[in-house]
Amino acid sequence: MSNKSAHQPPRWADRFLEWYCRSEILEDLQGDLYEHFERNTISKGKRKARQIYCLDVLNFFRPYTIKKFKIVNNLTSFIMFKNYFKTSVRSIARNKLFSAINVIGLAVSMSIGLLMIAFISEVFSFDKFHKDGDRVYRVNNIYQEQQEDPTPFATTSIIMSDRIKESIPGVESQVLMTRGFGGDAKLDEKIIPISGLWATEGFNDVFSFEILQGNPETMLSEPNSIVLTDETAKKIFGDTDPMNQTFILGKEDLYTVTGIIKKPPFNSHFTFQALGSYITYTNQNRKGERGENWYNAWNNMWMNYVYVKLAPNTDVNDVNQRLLALGEKESEKYEHITITSELQPLYGMMAGPDLSNNIGVSIGGAVIWVLAGFTLVVLLSAGFNYTNLSIARSLKRAKEVGVRKVVGATKRQVFNQFITEATIISVIALVFAYLIFMFIKPHFLGLDPSIERSLQLEITPILFLYFFIFALAVGLLAGFVPAMFLSKLKTVQALKNAGSTKLFSKVNMRKVLIVIQFTLSMAFIISASIAYTQFKYALNFDLGFKTENVLNIELQNNDWQKIETAFASIPEVQMISKSAMIPSVGSTYLVDMKYNNDSTELFYNTIDENYIDLMDHEIIAGAHFTKKSSESEESEVILNEETLKRFNLGTPNEAIGKQVEIDENNLTIIGVVRDFHYDKLDQGIKSFGFRNRSNSFYYVNLKLNSSDLPATMAKIENAWNEVDPVHKLQAQFYDENIESAYSEYVIMGTIVGFLAVLTVSIAALGLLGMAVYTAETRMKEISIRKVLGATEGSLVSLLTRGFMWLLVISAALAIPLTYLLFEQQILNDIENRATIGVLELFTGVLIIFAIGILTIGSQVRRAAKANPAQTLRSE
Amino acid sequence: MKGTNLGEFEEIALLTILVLKDDAYGVSIKREINEQGKRNISRGALHTALSRLEEKGLLTSKQGEGNEDRGGRPKRYYEVTNKGLTALQEAKEVRDQLWSQVPAFRLQ
Numbered sequence: 001m002s003n004k005s006a007h008q009p010p011r012w013a014d015r016f017l018e019w020y021c022r023s024e025i026l027e028d029l030q031g032d033l034y035e036h037f038e039r040n041t042i043s044k045g046k047r048k049a050r051q052i053y054c055l056d057v058l059n060f061f062r063p064y065t066i067k068k069f070k071i072v073n074n075l076t077s078f079i080m081f082k083n084y085f086k087t088s089v090r091s092i093a094r095n096k097l098f099s100a101i102n103v104i105g106l107a108v109s110m111s112i113g114l115l116m117i118a119f120i121s122e123v124f125s126f127d128k129f130h131k132d133g134d135r136v137y138r139v140n141n142i143y144q145e146q147q148e149d150p151t152p153f154a155t156t157s158i159i160m161s162d163r164i165k166e167s168i169p170g171v172e173s174q175v176l177m178t179r180g181f182g183g184d185a186k187l188d189e190k191i192i193p194i195s196g197l198w199a200t201e202g203f204n205d206v207f208s209f210e211i212l213q214g215n216p217e218t219m220l221s222e223p224n225s226i227v228l229t230d231e232t233a234k235k236i237f238g239d240t241d242p243m244n245q246t247f248i249l250g251k252e253d254l255y256t257v258t259g260i261i262k263k264p265p266f267n268s269h270f271t272f273q274a275l276g277s278y279i280t281y282t283n284q285n286r287k288g289e290r291g292e293n294w295y296n297a298w299n300n301m302w303m304n305y306v307y308v309k310l311a312p313n314t315d316v317n318d319v320n321q322r323l324l325a326l327g328e329k330e331s332e333k334y335e336h337i338t339i340t341s342e343l344q345p346l347y348g349m350m351a352g353p354d355l356s357n358n359i360g361v362s363i364g365g366a367v368i369w370v371l372a373g374f375t376l377v378v379l380l381s382a383g384f385n386y387t388n389l390s391i392a393r394s395l396k397r398a399k400e401v402g403v404r405k406v407v408g409a410t411k412r413q414v415f416n417q418f419i420t421e422a423t424i425i426s427v428i429a430l431v432f433a434y435l436i437f438m439f440i441k442p443h444f445l446g447l448d449p450s451i452e453r454s455l456q457l458e459i460t461p462i463l464f465l466y467f468f469i470f471a472l473a474v475g476l477l478a479g480f481v482p483a484m485f486l487s488k489l490k491t492v493q494a495l496k497n498a499g500s501t502k503l504f505s506k507v508n509m510r511k512v513l514i515v516i517q518f519t520l521s522m523a524f525i526i527s528a529s530i531a532y533t534q535f536k537y538a539l540n541f542d543l544g545f546k547t548e549n550v551l552n553i554e555l556q557n558n559d560w561q562k563i564e565t566a567f568a569s570i571p572e573v574q575m576i577s578k579s580a581m582i583p584s585v586g587s588t589y590l591v592d593m594k595y596n597n598d599s600t601e602l603f604y605n606t607i608d609e610n611y612i613d614l615m616d617h618e619i620i621a622g623a624h625f626t627k628k629s630s631e632s633e634e635s636e637v638i639l640n641e642e643t644l645k646r647f648n649l650g651t652p653n654e655a656i657g658k659q660v661e662i663d664e665n666n667l668t669i670i671g672v673v674r675d676f677h678y679d680k681l682d683q684g685i686k687s688f689g690f691r692n693r694s695n696s697f698y699y700v701n702l703k704l705n706s707s708d709l710p711a712t713m714a715k716i717e718n719a720w721n722e723v724d725p726v727h728k729l730q731a732q733f734y735d736e737n738i739e740s741a742y743s744e745y746v747i748m749g750t751i752v753g754f755l756a757v758l759t760v761s762i763a764a765l766g767l768l769g770m771a772v773y774t775a776e777t778r779m780k781e782i783s784i785r786k787v788l789g790a791t792e793g794s795l796v797s798l799l800t801r802g803f804m805w806l807l808v809i810s811a812a813l814a815i816p817l818t819y820l821l822f823e824q825q826i827l828n829d830i831e832n833r834a835t836i837g838v839l840e841l842f843t844g845v846l847i848i849f850a851i852g853i854l855t856i857g858s859q860v861r862r863a864a865k866a867n868p869a870q871t872l873r874s875e
Numbered sequence: 876m877k878g879t880n881l882g883e884f885e886e887i888a889l890l891t892i893l894v895l896k897d898d899a900y901g902v903s904i905k906r907e908i909n910e911q912g913k914r915n916i917s918r919g920a921l922h923t924a925l926s927r928l929e930e931k932g933l934l935t936s937k938q939g940e941g942n943e944d945r946g947g948r949p950k951r952y953y954e955v956t957n958k959g960l961t962a963l964q965e966a967k968e969v970r971d972q973l974w975s976q977v978p979a980f981r982l983q
Contacts, residue, residue: 029922031941031948032901036918038944039902059919064926 009037009053017057022067029060080413081420088421091397092428098393101769102386102425105762107432109382110474112758114437115444116375117466118457123363126267126350131208132309135172137316137343139164139306139323140355144338145601154355156341157301161200163330164306168322170314173205177305179359181276183250183557184726185236191726192235194228194249196274197305198281206309209268213243214259225277227259232273253280266456269349270360298330299339305359308343316343336599350454361454374755377520381759383478384513385766386422390482391510392773394489401486402494415487422479423472430471447747481509511806514770517763518810518848519817524756525844526818528749530836534827535745537834539738543584544676546616547734551702551716552582554730558723560697561630566719572706573716577614578697580606582734583678585741593687594661595647602643602662603678603688606696612638612673614703621652622671630694637662638671643687662689680741681832701734756844764851767803771856774799775863783868795864796857803856811845881966887912888924889933889963892953900939900950901925925953933959 017030033056040049092099127133139160144150161176182195204216211219212230219227226249233242242257249255255276264271286295294300310319320342327340344352351365401414409417445452555563560578567573581589583605593602609625611617625636637660641652649655652672659666675685706712713731720729775782782795790798819836827833881889891907892899905921908914928934939950955963 025926027948028901028938028951031945031950032918032922034946034948035902035944036905056918059917060922062919062923064923 009034010050013054013057017060020061020067021065025065029065033057077413077416080416084417084420085424087400087417088424091421092425095393097772098389098769099425101765102389103429103432105382105385105765106426106429106474106478107436108758109378109762110426110429110433110471111436111440112375112378112755113470113474114433114467115440115457116372117470118437118441118459118463119371119455120368121463121466122267122455122457123350123368124347127269127346129208129265129267130346133208133346135310135312135314136206136346137308137310137319138346138349139308139341140344141301142327142340142342143301144340146336150338152353152355153301153357154344154359155301155304155357156306157298157339158304159296159298159300160304160306160341163326164308167326168319170311170319172309172311173202174200174306174308175202175206176200176278177203177307177359178278178281179303179305181281182274185247185249187236187247190236192232193727194232194236194273196272196276197270198278199227199275200278203275206307209264210262212260212262216259219259220275220277221279222256222258222277223279223283224253224255225258225280226255227261227275228257229261229263229273231263233257233260268360269346269362299334299337301339302357307346316345319343363454371751374751377524378755378758378762379474381517381520381762381766383474384517385762385769386425386478387481388510388513388766389769389773390418390422390479391485392770394482394486395777397486398489398494401489402491405489405491406495411487415483418483418486419476419479422483423475426471426475426478427468429474430467433471434467447750448743510770514763514766514803514806515810515813517759517766518807518852519814521756521759521763522810522814522844522848523818523821524752524759525847526814526841527822528753528756529840529843530818530822531745531749531752533834533837533840535742535749538681538742538745539735541677541681541832544617544674547584547738549704549706550615550734551704551731552734552737553700553702553716553720555698555700556724556727556730558727560700562723563700563720566723567700567702567716570712570715570719572704572712573702574705575610575614575703577610577701578608579611579699579701580696582699582737583676584680585737586680588679591663593643593689595649595658598647600646600687603686604662604691605678605688606691606693608692608694608697611701612690614701617676618674619671620674622656622669624671625690625692628692628694632694634665634691634693635667636670636692637667638673638690639669640673640685640688641675642685643689644672646687662691667691677832760848760851763848764855767852768855768859771803771859775859779863779866779871782863783866783871786864786868787872792861792864796860799860799863800853800856803852807849807852811848815841815845881962882924884916884920885924885928885933886963886966888921888928889955889959892934892955893963897952899953904953928959929953931958932956933962 014030017033018026021029033053036056037049037053040052044052130136138154139156141153141156141160142150143153158176158178161174164171164174176199178198181198183193185192185194199220201218201220203220204211214227219225228236228242236242236247237245242260244256244258246254246256258277261275282295285291310316323341323343328338331338331340350362351368352362353365354362404414404417441457445455445457553563555578564576564578567576581587588603589605590601591604593600607625609627612619612624619638620641622638625638639649639655639660644650644652644655647660649658649669655669655672658669660669661667673690675688677685678688702716704712716731717729778799782799785795785798819841822836827836887908888904891904891911894911895903895907901918901922904925905916905918908916908921925934925936929936933956934953935956936951936953939952941947941949
């Protein structure tokens with residue numbers, strides 16, 4: 001046999017053969033292969049022979065050589081399963097504390113897992129109702145100004161639709177839609193505000209919304225056609241048949257109802273109450289040279305959406321290539337900007353990237369990954385608990401394993417038994433997790449109005465299946481390490497002395513797991529407190545103007561003069577001004593500005609003569625706007641300091657009186673305003689100007705001085721209702737506007753804070769388990785020490801020291817890691833932000849230490865106080 | 876008659892087993908075909924063919940002794956059954972008959 005070991009065929013190949021081959025033919029087949037191998041070794045050399053052997057083994061992997069499904073084997077394992085189940089249940093019942101810790105920890109973390117599953121499966125169910133939706137794409141524009149970072153938009157130009165028709169093959173159908181359709185629908189005495197989209201007749205070719213009435217092909221072809229959803233139709237027409245009825249929309253446009261579509265389902269990424277035929281929009285806007293130019297401009301890309309359905313077998317990359325080439329060609333006309341386009345699949349819209357000018361809400365892929373990551377962390381924490389406690393307890397189970405092995409259990413069977421036990425625990429935990437899930441679901445949805453609008457987290461039957469599979473997976477993963485460990489125990493050792501040191505070989509692994517757990521817990525707490533500081537910082541930031549007691553009211557297409565007069569009579573209203581938008585809460589208006597052959601994008605707000613006073617902006621040179629008649633042309637502008645620097649307009653005083661071109665109008669600089677934060681704080685300050693155009697106000701700003709706010713609000717509402725009884729007053733204090741603009745910090749803080757509480761509780765539970773266990777197993781040692789004269793204090797410190805070290809290591813890891821994460825990654829791009837202070841970093845750590853000391857201390861003290869006579873007597 | 880028609884490779888395998896007499900087992904059959912047929916057949920293909928022939932009843936097999944080269948594993952010896960012999964005969968007859976009808980000039 002000596003030469004046999006000298007020429008061994010590859011071991012893995014041999015094992016593989018033994019694994020798959022039927023036992024009837026294995027013997028002689030393997031024999032043949034060996035003999036062959038032997039000959040080859042002599043004739044062709046060892047290397048070649050081994051190669052051939054491997055090839056042969058793979059070559060023999062054929063249906064007739066593969067093992068048959070062994071029913072007998074399965075039967076025994078089925079019978080054994082009953083036994084595993086029974087012993088598992090007994091063991092769970094016997095160790096109530098450990099089981100409770102495991103079940104609670106797993107239930108809490110799994111409830112988050114369930115939330116995630118429901119969340120993700122809902123996000124991915126969006127838009128699945130469209131027929132051939134896998135071939136539907138949206139054309140997204142990417143806007144890049146000079147060397148700045150490109151910005152992705154969900155919108156594109158109107159002309160894109162024609163360009164696709166002309167130059168891009170493989171498009172089966174397409175639809176062009178534009179925002180801004182709608183207004184007040186007037187029928188008889190009723191006035192009902194509706195909103196929707198302009199859409200071309202391709203709408204029903206690309207999308208598969210359910211059509212209740214009307215011809216899908218032609219319902220959007222004629223001018224002044226309108227398609228209503230059943231819900232809107234009912235509001236306007238009640239129970240009469242709406243088809244072919246006419247009504248007035250907006251000022252005086254008469255529309256005919258040509259179709260009824262069922263209200264878009266919840267899981268559509270965009271929604272509408274009505275669709276206007278696109279030709280109407282074209283007729284309204286494509287007027288004169290200026291209208292024509294604007295309509296066909298490549299950079300008229302802020303309101304329009306183009307969706308295409310590609311023909312089967314069209315290569316998306318090919319279309320994207322053509323779009324890119326098209327964009328590059330079209331952009332040559334523009335000096336500073338490049339606008340290219342690419343396709344975004346319909347099914348990826350909800351989970352897709354966060355795009356500007358989106359047609360509806362999207363959750364954003366990043367958010368999903370972050371949430372999934374958090375969930376995983378919480379789950380890991382609970383899984384670690386299970387692993388740790390099980391291994392710690394393995395001391396007690398070792399005898400059981402030994403006996404099982406002596407009686408004839410294979411390694412695999414022991415493994416199965418412990419996996420079964422873990423799975424049972426996780427399934428029990430699932431029941432509790434589901435209850436917790438039902439409890440936290442409404443809170444999760446209530447975090448932010450935008451979440452509530454876009455998600456329901458409906459429980460579908462398939463979800464239950466997912467939940468169950470998830471529970472099994474958790475059980476398998478959590479039980480894997482302990483099961484491996486126990487099944488590998490050597491029989492003799494396990495039976496000889498359960499307390500032997502060999503069993504504690506996994507002690508280091510347990511320590512590592514505890515450290516990971518606590519590092520994560522601390523990182524969570526630190527993150528939550530950083531997010532909270534950031535929010536507070538943003539709220540208290542000096543924007544450069546005053547927002548106290550300023551009430552912003554949406555005009556909602558009312559005549560501002562009437563509204564202004566109505567409010568002017570209220571004594572508590574100190575000042576009234578009007579503006580086009582509310583700065584500093586995240587939205588911005590942009591316009592082209594030119595001076596001396598140089599041009600840039602100017603952020604702007606259109607305001608009246610009182611605005612600057614009311615908001616307390618500081619004018620550092622020049623004058624305010626003055627009151628003008630509503631027909632006068634725009635002629636003046638007030639710029640910020642940054643714009644002067646950008647165009648080298650000199651000192652503020654020098655700049656006064658110079659002419660600049662804005663939006664193709666020549667405007668005189670009449671004033672310079674101190675730089676202020678017109679955008680959210682994560683953006684820096686760039687060129688900004690105040691314009692003065694009387695016909696583009698959307699907001700009225702009131703400065704209030706009221707001792708009885710509710711009464712004042714009531715007066716304002718009354719005044720509003722007198723002018724406009726149809727629309728509800730939309731008023732918000734400036735401070736509230738700002739607060740909601742930064743709500744993302746609050747949401748992040750809430751989520752992270754909640755998860756922090758969970759991970760900390762889970763980790764604390766685990767620690768408690770370990771402490772109980774340590775105290776129990778070292779009872780005798782403690783008693784002997786005590787008998788020999790150890791004080792309670794020294795015993796407590798002896799038992800606590802080990803755990804405390806773990807906590808210290810965790811803190812040493814968590815603090816720098818979290819700091820770097822926030823400093824380098826998350827807050828890096830944010831222009832104005834709170835510095836991360838020592839306080840934020842160390843509060844979390846202190847909390848964890850306090851919790852840790854409490855949990856361990858309680859157990860350790862009990863052990864140290866116990867009467868040694870009691871414990872030692874039983875020896 | 877379906878089932879007794881022999882494939883070319885099956886025919887060769889059966890004939891080789893007859894040639895090898897008492898020493899027909901996996902390795903020797905493959906070697907013999909390699910040498911006589913001047914072709915390299917894969918072990919997998921041969922084994923598949925042998926087990927199919929056995930299924931059809933044209934072959935029987937029995938376990939033999941093992942030796943050191945084989946790691947102590949037994950050989951499986953193959954033997955052609957009467958049915959196998961008949962099948963071979965039939966195949967040969969068909970061929971002979973066809974050969975006899977081929978015009979002589981075609982063969983030159």
